[in-house]
Amino acid sequence: MANKSKQKGESSKEQQRRKQSQRRQPGRQGKMRPEPRVIRDDYRGSGKLEGKVALVTGGDSGIGRSVAVMFAHEGADVAIAYLEEQNDAEETQRLVEEAGRKCLLIKGDLGRQAVAKRAVEKAIKQFGGIDVLVNNAAEQHPQDSLEAIDEKQLTDTFRSNVFAMFFVTQAALPSLKQRKGSIVNTTSVTAYRGSPSLIDYAATKGAIVSFTRSLSQALASDGVxxxxxxxxxxxxxxxxxxxPAEKVATFGGQTPLGRAGEPDECAGCYVFLASPEASYMxxxxxxxNGGEIING
Structure with a gap:
């Protein structure tokens, strides 16, 4: 079963994580302690996405896994695209299938246009089309100053966070237009308040906000x-x-709610935005974001 640890009544002190770090990105969910919560024990789907097909990038772990699993509980079949985290991807597949839906795994670097196009084609071939596209895959690399961000890091971050979003969306648009589908992009609180150690990452997330607003206007007449x-x-x-491990241990403690959020505390937003309940949005x-007021 998915990790569904209790949270009600826990203090910020109890929410401190074990000191831990992983050597490379993307990280592995199976190595985290505690493991992120994927879906609540009491979550009951109500058919909000019955008969739909979703493609979730970065769907192997974290927010993407929770979205994929919650979509499945709402009646959707799911294709998840991921870079190379095979064990995490297979666990997501297991949880989707446990919910009674089909799950297709698609491995590859979506920052390469040809790879992104093939990923979308695989999902369409398997399921006949795409109703919901969730652009979620991303990477980040802290640096102490702007000068420390070299060309490779800048290019890699924009390729993963922005280029991949463009490429996947371009490839999926014909199917989304045909099915009057929806797109949900993952941006970040850093797009609104900034981050002194994640300047390039925050810049990509700001770009995603503008991409979302502009694309919404471009596709409104198509019903997407x-x-x-x-x-x-x-x-x-x-x-x-x-x-670093010390920062990980207290991650999220600065929010008004005094703790980091769990992936399933975000995934409901994606369910809502993908569903008919958000038809006028x-x-x-x-x-x-745990209570931070960011005006956006």
Missing amino acids: RVNAVAPGPIWTPLIPATF TGQVLHP
């Missing part, structure tokens, strides 16, 4: 809605794969 989610500090593999951003 485009929205985004801007998570605050969420307990995902990206955290131990990014920050496009070009908007939801903010599951």
Whole structure:
């Protein structure tokens, strides 16, 4: 079963994580302690996405895994695209299938246009089309100053976070237009308040906000809605794969709620935005961030 640890009534002290780090990105969810919570014990789907097909990038772990599993509980079949984290991807597949839906695994670097196109083609061949596209895959690399960000890091971060989003969306558009589908992009609280140690990452997330707003206007006449989610500090593999162990242990403690969020505390935003309940919403951003007011 998915990790569904209790949270109600826990203090910020109890929410401190074990000191831990991982040597490379993308991180591995199976190595995290505690493992991120994928879905609540009491979650009950109500058919919001019955008969739909979703493609979730970065769906092997973290927020992407929770979205894929929650979509499955709402009746959707899911294709998940991931870089190379095979064990995590297979666990997501198991959880989706446990919910009674089909799950296709698609491995590859979506920052390469040809790879992104093939990924979309595989999903369409398997399921007949795509109703919901969740652009979620991303990477981040802290640096002490702007001068420390070299060309490779800048290029890699934009390729993963922005180029991949363009490439996958371009390839999926014909199917999304045909099915009057929806797109949900993952931006970040850093797009609104900035981050002195994640300047390039925050810049990509700002670009995603503008991409969401512009694309929503471009596709409105086609009946395709485009929205985004801007998570605050969420307990995902990206955290131990990014920050030193001491920072990981207190990650999220600065929020008004005094703790980091769990992936499933974001995933409901994606379910809502992908569902008919959000039929009058496009070009908007939801903010599951633990109470930070960011005006956006």
